[in-house]
Amino acid sequence: MEQRSLFEQESELPLAERLRPRTLDEFVGQKHLLGEGKVLRKLIEGDKIGSMILWGPPGVGKTTLARIIANKTKAAFVNYSAVTSGIKEIKQVMAQADHNRIYGEKTILFVDEIHRFNKAQQDAFLPYVEKGSVILIGATTENPSFEVVGALLSRCKVFVLQQLKTEELCELLKHALTDERGFGNQKIVIDSSLIEAIANFANGDARNALSTLEMAVLNGDVSGDTITVTKETIEQCTSKKSLLYDKTGEEHYNLISALHKSMRNSDPDAAVYWLARMLEAGEDPIYIARRVTRFASEDVGLADPRALEISVAAYEACHLIGMPECSVHLTQAVVYMSLAPKSNALYAAYEKAKQDALTMLAEPVPLNIRNAPTKLMKELDYGKGYKYAHDYEEKLTSMQCLPDSLVGKEYYEPTEEGVEGRFKARLQAIKQWKEEHK
Numbered sequence: 001m002e003q004r005s006l007f008e009q010e011s012e013l014p015l016a017e018r019l020r021p022r023t024l025d026e027f028v029g030q031k032h033l034l035g036e037g038k039v040l041r042k043l044i045e046g047d048k049i050g051s052m053i054l055w056g057p058p059g060v061g062k063t064t065l066a067r068i069i070a071n072k073t074k075a076a077f078v079n080y081s082a083v084t085s086g087i088k089e090i091k092q093v094m095a096q097a098d099h100n101r102i103y104g105e106k107t108i109l110f111v112d113e114i115h116r117f118n119k120a121q122q123d124a125f126l127p128y129v130e131k132g133s134v135i136l137i138g139a140t141t142e143n144p145s146f147e148v149v150g151a152l153l154s155r156c157k158v159f160v161l162q163q164l165k166t167e168e169l170c171e172l173l174k175h176a177l178t179d180e181r182g183f184g185n186q187k188i189v190i191d192s193s194l195i196e197a198i199a200n201f202a203n204g205d206a207r208n209a210l211s212t213l214e215m216a217v218l219n220g221d222v223s224g225d226t227i228t229v230t231k232e233t234i235e236q237c238t239s240k241k242s243l244l245y246d247k248t249g250e251e252h253y254n255l256i257s258a259l260h261k262s263m264r265n266s267d268p269d270a271a272v273y274w275l276a277r278m279l280e281a282g283e284d285p286i287y288i289a290r291r292v293t294r295f296a297s298e299d300v301g302l303a304d305p306r307a308l309e310i311s312v313a314a315y316e317a318c319h320l321i322g323m324p325e326c327s328v329h330l331t332q333a334v335v336y337m338s339l340a341p342k343s344n345a346l347y348a349a350y351e352k353a354k355q356d357a358l359t360m361l362a363e364p365v366p367l368n369i370r371n372a373p374t375k376l377m378k379e380l381d382y383g384k385g386y387k388y389a390h391d392y393e394e395k396l397t398s399m400q401c402l403p404d405s406l407v408g409k410e411y412y413e414p415t416e417e418g419v420e421g422r423f424k425a426r427l428q429a430i431k432q433w434k435e436e437h438k
Helices: 039-045 062-072 087-102 119-130 166-178 192-202 206-218 231-238 250-264 268-280 285-303 306-321 327-339 345-359 375-379 420-436
Strands: 052-055 076-081 107-112 135-140 157-160 187-190 221-223 226-229
Touching (some): 062 135, 187 206, 206 231, 250 268, 285 306
Parallel strands (some): 052 135, 187 226
Antiparallel strands (some): 221 226
16 A cells, blocks of 8 residues: 655645545445445455456546455455556566465455456456456546456456436535534534535545535635634635536426426527536536437427437537537527427326336237247147248237237327328338238
8 A cells, every 4th residue: 555755744635535435334325335244344344355356437436445445354465556556566566465375374456447458458457366366456437348458357247337416525525514523623614505516526536525515615704713614615616606406306307397397388598598507507418419419209209209319419419519619509409399390298108108118018929020039849730830020021910919808909199290290101101001910
């Protein structure tokens, strides 16, 4: 583990570093992995961890978790950075790990930002992980399926760490104000709504949240021994005057509802206004893009099939370039949805089918449309009577595809809005043909 210089005072460290959790009980978030009785907690407490990859966004505790493991384990713990080390250093560490293994001592190797290693560097770990010389713990913000070589990945368990929730960040910030390692020895006055605002601004990143709080306290209004953090201080520290938008509370849902209903009512001016309100308040553009994509099928559907293409393209654009540039892509999608013809026939079709699916779970798949990959299944009449539509001139058959109890049931009822009128005519022609060819 890294050793602190004798001349480095703890009080001079950043707040996020001073408050880094030392035990699992101090760790905030990741209850799905570290809650009582959860698998990773058991492995750490029992000092029985194997090679693993910790995958998650910045500021969720990957490095902290590795340090907690280091404090709990009886194995030699080596902290290693993919940014500053190469193959030569890897081989030196591996040689020492081999030596330790001869004398019965395990070595845990923590590799931060493992995705920064190239294939050759990652391959250098492989033989030592395979024979058990080292237990590898890799941390990455990137999808390990793409960034970690397959042979190495197959020998590691992947644990997915999630963004911290707003309430978890609020808990962390309040702890920082009372803990002696934070501001516990100072008198800090800050409204709970401002704590929540900082948590929202951090967008799931604990380090970001603590850094913002630290900056706000250092720039707070001093009166005697009291430091007061105001709304104006927070706005200056974040350069966002509309920061106090609650991304998880009522206003959040009010605004997305306003956007959705403005598009449904074919009002592009109102829709763009509500879009701007959310984006300028710090709303995640990906969240908005997801809602617009849902709208494309729920409220437009086959009245304009291109609506879904436009919304998905906007979603991809948000991923590629982010804010503020992607605001124009979202505007294009929102205006398109507002002006598109409207149909909720797809939404209604699924809701009706869902009711039957939930209440008729035992309905068997008709034998004629079951797959029959084995001799036994063919002998049991799986696939018997199946008609391959492409073998017929009309590309249609009268074959039954619904369970017997649902024959004749209609879920999709197309409107005549936009191009859905063409789908309606086509569906009517298909049904008429099937009726005539029963």
